[in-house]
Every structure is written in structure tokens, then in C-alpha cells.
Amino acid sequence: MKTMKTKTSPKMAVNLGPLKLNNPVMTASGTFGYGEEYAGYLDLSRLGAVVVKGLSLKPRLGNPPPRIMETSGGMLNSIGLQNIGVDAFIEEKLPFLRKYNTAVVANIYGETYDEFKQVAKKLSSAKGVHALEVNISCPNVKKGGVSFGADPKVAAIVTRTVKDETGLPVIVKLTPNVTDVAAVAVAVEKAGADIISLINTLTGMSVDLKTRRPHLKNITGGLSGPAIKPVALRMVWQVLQKVSIPVIGIGGIMTAEDALEFLILGAKAVQIGTANFINPCATLDIIEGIKIYLADNGIKDINEIIGTFRP
Amino acid sequence: MAANIYIGEILENVEIQEDCFLMKIKTAPSFQNPLPGQFIMIRISGLNDPFLSRPISIYAFSRNEDYSTIELLYRAVGKGTQIMAGLIEGSMVEINGPLGNGFDTKSVKENIVIISGGIGIAPLSMLTETLQKTHPASNMIIYKGFQSASAVVGLKKLQKLCRNISVCTDDGTMGEKGFVTGIFQKDMKKFPQDNTSIYACGPRPMLRSLANILNRTKFCCQVSLEERMACGVGACMGCAVAVKDKNGALAHRRVCADGPVFNLQDIIWE
Numbered sequence: 001m002k003t004m005k006t007k008t009s010p011k012m013a014v015n016l017g018p019l020k021l022n023n024p025v026m027t028a029s030g031t032f033g034y035g036e037e038y039a040g041y042l043d044l045s046r047l048g049a050v051v052v053k054g055l056s057l058k059p060r061l062g063n064p065p066p067r068i069m070e071t072s073g074g075m076l077n078s079i080g081l082q083n084i085g086v087d088a089f090i091e092e093k094l095p096f097l098r099k100y101n102t103a104v105v106a107n108i109y110g111e112t113y114d115e116f117k118q119v120a121k122k123l124s125s126a127k128g129v130h131a132l133e134v135n136i137s138c139p140n141v142k143k144g145g146v147s148f149g150a151d152p153k154v155a156a157i158v159t160r161t162v163k164d165e166t167g168l169p170v171i172v173k174l175t176p177n178v179t180d181v182a183a184v185a186v187a188v189e190k191a192g193a194d195i196i197s198l199i200n201t202l203t204g205m206s207v208d209l210k211t212r213r214p215h216l217k218n219i220t221g222g223l224s225g226p227a228i229k230p231v232a233l234r235m236v237w238q239v240l241q242k243v244s245i246p247v248i249g250i251g252g253i254m255t256a257e258d259a260l261e262f263l264i265l266g267a268k269a270v271q272i273g274t275a276n277f278i279n280p281c282a283t284l285d286i287i288e289g290i291k292i293y294l295a296d297n298g299i300k301d302i303n304e305i306i307g308t309f310r311p
Numbered sequence: 312m313a314a315n316i317y318i319g320e321i322l323e324n325v326e327i328q329e330d331c332f333l334m335k336i337k338t339a340p341s342f343q344n345p346l347p348g349q350f351i352m353i354r355i356s357g358l359n360d361p362f363l364s365r366p367i368s369i370y371a372f373s374r375n376e377d378y379s380t381i382e383l384l385y386r387a388v389g390k391g392t393q394i395m396a397g398l399i400e401g402s403m404v405e406i407n408g409p410l411g412n413g414f415d416t417k418s419v420k421e422n423i424v425i426i427s428g429g430i431g432i433a434p435l436s437m438l439t440e441t442l443q444k445t446h447p448a449s450n451m452i453i454y455k456g457f458q459s460a461s462a463v464v465g466l467k468k469l470q471k472l473c474r475n476i477s478v479c480t481d482d483g484t485m486g487e488k489g490f491v492t493g494i495f496q497k498d499m500k501k502f503p504q505d506n507t508s509i510y511a512c513g514p515r516p517m518l519r520s521l522a523n524i525l526n527r528t529k530f531c532c533q534v535s536l537e538e539r540m541a542c543g544v545g546a547c548m549g550c551a552v553a554v555k556d557k558n559g560a561l562a563h564r565r566v567c568a569d570g571p572v573f574n575l576q577d578i579i580w581e
Contacts (some may be wrong), residue, residue, distance in 0.1 A: 030547070030548075031542075031546065031547060032546055033544075033545060033546035033547075037542075037544050037545045037546040037568070038544065038546065040315060041315065041316065041544075053548075061561065061562065061563055062548060062551060062563050064553065065538065065550075065551045065552060065553065065563070066538070066539060067548070067549050067550075067551055068539050068540075068541050068547070068549035068550070069539065070361060070362050070363045070390075070391075070539070071362070072359070072360045072362070073359040073360055073362060074359075074362060075362060075363060075541060077541070077547070077549055079547070079548045079549065079551075082548045082551065082563055225359070225362055226359050226362075227359075254359075274541075276542065276546065277363065277364075277541040277542040277543075277546070277547055278354060278362065278363060278364055279354075280315075280316065280407065280542075280544065281316070
């Protein structure tokens with residue numbers, strides 16, 4: 001893209017109901033560690049938000065390896081939510097993130113309603129957490145995960161459970177592995193979700209021709225990367241037509257153009273996931289690319305372009 | 312460009328043995344001095360297929376005032392490395408590194424045993440160079456195993472660094488016939504267990520066999536592992552390896568950020 005000289009840089013701040021971000025570019029949970037892994041590559045303060053790896057009540061070992069496999073235009077993963085647990089996060093990782101002028105979103109996971117409740121409670125009293133993202137969409141764990149996100153009624157109960165426990169804005173992250181994503185979105189909105197984010201990964205497989213075994217020990221994994229972007233756009237569009245709370249678009253965003261597609265549809269923000277793996281500065285490149293697009297088109301504020309889709 | 316990410320220009324990319332290539336990459340003088348055992352993530356195309364960068368361990372490194380040179384010794388075995396093999400002189404690649412923890416070259420015993428299988432020689436060659444500088448008085452022996460004579464690489468360079476090299480091949484076409492671990496095992500009694508540092512790199516079955524051989528001995532052995540990686544910086548948890556933690560319990564460590572070098576005795580083999 002050609003850079004045009006403008007006197008003022010476009011305004012990038014967005015409001016997602018109770019959650020205010022400096023710009024609409026967030027990291028996606030599970031792709032940015034606890035932030036510190038990428039701090040040597042970019043200034044975290046320049047991000048709209050850092051969404052950390054999914055946190056559970058107790059540390060989780062995760063799934064046995066091998067856990068990832070490259071696919072055409074993407075990758076499969078079956079990490080299984082390996083994480084250090086909510087207490088260690090608050091103690092060891094959060095102080096580092098507090099140094100930055102960026103929103104910190106804690107992605108939370110539980111095997112039971114009560115675990116969601118306890119994790120939410122611990123994070124709500126921790127200093128420096130700006131929102132919770134409720135993970136009811138992990139395809140790689142046996143308990144909880146996608147089983148909470150596939151049934152609108154159960155998704156609503158998880159949402160309500162977390163809402164009752166916290167004063168923080170609650171984002172609910174949806175799975176694409178359902179027949180009717182909008183039905184789940186409507187259910188979590190009614191249950192009090194402040195924001196919806198989607199999509200998590202699509203369940204997939206890959207077979208090793210030499211051994212005739214799955215490439216992943218877990219057999220199935222979650223597909224991410226540019227291959228899933230059209231599916232993500234379709235689902236974000238379906239959800240936007242049914243809910244009135246802010247929506248965060250996720251799925252295969254590699255470039256500013258990809259991010260703008262979601263914003264034009266009406267997503268108030270986007271999350272960048274797998275792109276971080278192949279370009280640690282992907283988020284910053286996307287932020288700068290959006291600014292250039294806005295400047296080139298004479299748009300002074302990012303909000304002027306959000307939701308301008310013309311079906 | 313952020314710290315650690317560099318653009319490199321390919322100076323040379325030649326097939327030195329069947330399917331085995333030596334790539335020389337010229338990059339900025341600010342590229343950090345790598346430790347033996349460290350690796351780079353190399354982005355081999357701007358396209359989405361192959362999608363991920365490839366982790367390749369550093370074979371050699373040098374610098375002058377104007378630029379640094381990274382050498383990679385790799386086998387073209389999969390989609391990514393085959394495309395790497397096709398890159399011509401003057402091509403540009405994006406590299407992220409040096410990454411990971413290298414071999415511990417500080418607490419080195421009087422006897423040094425280096426055991427390599429196939430292309431596992433790449434990080435061990437750089438290790439040999441380093442140890443010859445830092446511990447010139449040590450007794451060093453290198454056991455190098457290959458499938459056959461036509462797969463032998465990196466030997467000439469090592470011969471200049473170490474007088475004591477034992478080469479073996481699976482089919483007996485060069486050196487002794489047999490697996491490198493078996494050849495080492497025959498000599499094992501010669502090395503004092505509490506005064507020998509062992510370093511190894513090679514295919515998983517070789518390292519596993521070495522683990523069995525060294526089981527119940529007091530030898531300290533560091534190994535460099537390989538695993539499919541996505542990020543290379545410790546964020547994605549994709550390259551996990553099963554290890555025993557301090558209390559002997561099962562834990563998953565990241566080959567990229569916690570390794571790629573591990574103590575052999577900590578690894579849990581299935």
C-alpha cells in the first residue's frame with residue numbers, strides 16, 4: 001500500500017462496551033504466551049490488548065506430543081491448554097504485564113462451572129486484569145472446552161456463572177464447531193456476556209502416510225491460520241446479525257487487509273493468533289497497515305469504518 | 312525490525328551429499344553470537360504454503376565488520392527443507408534467532424564424548440569448535456554414525472578439529488558396521504563416569520537407545536532434540552517434550568525455549 005502524508009494519524013481507539021482499547025488489534029489466546037515471550041520483539045504497549053494463554057484453576061500438563069502439524073495455509077494444534085494455573089499467573093506473570101499500557105485480558109477455562117467461578121474470582125481481585133475471556137470453545141480437552149460451547153443452554157450457564165463472580169467485562173469466546181453459532185451467541189448475550197469473540201479453531205485431522213497414524217497424538221486438533229478466515233468471516237457475520245453486544249473477530253488474520261474485512265463487517269476489534277508464530281511483529285504490522293488504509297481513504301477515525309459492510 | 316529478526320541473503324546453498332545441503336546466509340553484523348546448540352527459525356517463503364518457519368540448528372557462525380555469516384547444514388526431507396534446497400544464491404530469507412538454550416560448555420569434564428547420528432552432526436560440529444577453544448586440554452572423541460558412506464557429511468571439518476573420530480555406518484560402507492550407540496557402548500568402559508561429558512544429537516531412536524545404554528550409569532549427557540515447531544519462542548507450546556521435573560513427575564517442556572538441549576536422563580521416552 002502507498003503511504004499518504006496526513007497531518008494527523010487516524011484515531012484508533014475503540015470501545016467494546018465496558019472495555020476500552022487503544023486500538024482494535026488484540027492478540028489471540030494461546031498464540032502469545034503470557035506476553036513476555038514476545039516482549040523482546042515488540043512494545044506490548046502498542047497493542048490494543050494482550051490476551052494470555054487460557055488459565056485454569058490448577059496448572060495443566062496439556063496433551064502428549066506431537067501437538068502440532070502444518071497444513072496448507074494453516075496448522076493444527078492439540079496443546080490441551082497447558083498452562084501454569086491461575087495462581088502462578090497472578091504471582092509470576094501479571095506483574096510483568098502491568099508495566100505496559102495495554103489492556104490485559106485473561107482467558108479462563110474450567111472443567112466444571114465451579115472451576116470457572118473460582119478462576120474468575122481470583123482474577124477479579126488481581127490488579128492489572130482488564131477483562132476476562134471465557135473459553136468455552138477449546139476443541140482439545142476432554143472435559144469442559146467445546147462441550148460447554150456447543151450447547152446454548154450450557155454456554156449460558158457458564159456465562160452467568162462468571163458474570164456473577166466478577167465486575168470485569170466478560171468476553172465469551174465461541175467455537176465454530178457447532179451447527180448454529182448465532183444460537184450460542186444469542187444465549188450468552190442473554191446470560192449477560194458483555195462481548196463475544198469468535199472463532200476458536202476448527203476441528204481437523206492429518207494423516208502420516210509413512211506410519212498411517214495421525215500426525216497429532218491427540219488424533220484431532222484445532223485448525224488455525226489463513227485457511228479458516230472465510231469461515232470466520234461468515235460466522236462473525238451471522239453472529240453480528242443476531243446480537244447487539246460488541247463482537248471481536250478472530251480467525252486467520254495475517255494482514256491489515258484481513259483485519260479490515262472483519263472490522264468492515266462490524267467487529268469492533270480483532271484478535272491476531274497464528275500470524276504471531278510466523279511473524280512476531282504481525283500485530284504491529286497490522287496496526288500500521290490499518291492506519292495507512294484509513295489515511296489513504298481519508299478516514300480520520302477507525303470507528304467510521306466499523307460496520308460499514310454493504311451486503 | 313525487531314530484535315532477533317533479520318533479513319538474510321543466501322551466499323551459497325550447495326548439495327554436499329545426496330539430499331544434504333550447506334547453506335550460507337549473510338546477515339547483519341548485529342546478529343548475536345550464537346551458542347552451540349542454538350537454532351534459527353527460517354522463513355522460507357512469503358507464501359502460506361509451507362506456512363510455518365523452519366527451525367534449523369546453527370552449523371557454524373562467523374562475523375566480520377560488515378556482516379555475519381550463518382551456516383546451516385540440513386537434509387532436504389520434507390516440504391519446507393526441499394523448498395529451502397531450491398533457494399538460489401542471492402535469495403532473501405527472514406530469520407529469527409539465535410533461539411533456544413545451547414549446550415552447557417562451562418562445566419565440562421576432562422573427557423569429552425560427542426555422539427552424532429546423521430544430520431545431528433550440525434549442532435555438534437559447532438560444539439566441537441567451541442570446546443576445542445574453551446577446553447583444549449580435554450580428551451575428545453567423536454562417534455559419528457550415518458546410514459551409509461553416501462550420507463557422510465561434515466567429516467573433513469571435524470578432522471581438522473579432533474584427531475579422535477570414530478565413523479560407523481549402518482550398512483558398513485564406511486568405518487565400522489553398526490549403530491553409533493552400539494559402537495560407543497563397546498568403548499564405554501574406557502571413560503570414567505564421573506569425569507566424562509557426553510553430548511549427543513541424532514534421530515529419536517538413537518537418542519532413546521543411548522538413554523537405555525546410559526541408564527544406571529553416572530555419565531552426564533546433554534542431548535539436542537528436534538520437534539515440529541510453530542513459534543520458536545516459547546509461546547505456542549507446540550513443541551512439547553515429556554520430561555521428569557525436579558520431583559520426578561511428568562512435565563511438558565518446550566523444545567524451543569526450554570531446550571533444544573536437555574539432560575538425557577530427564578527425558579521420558581514412550
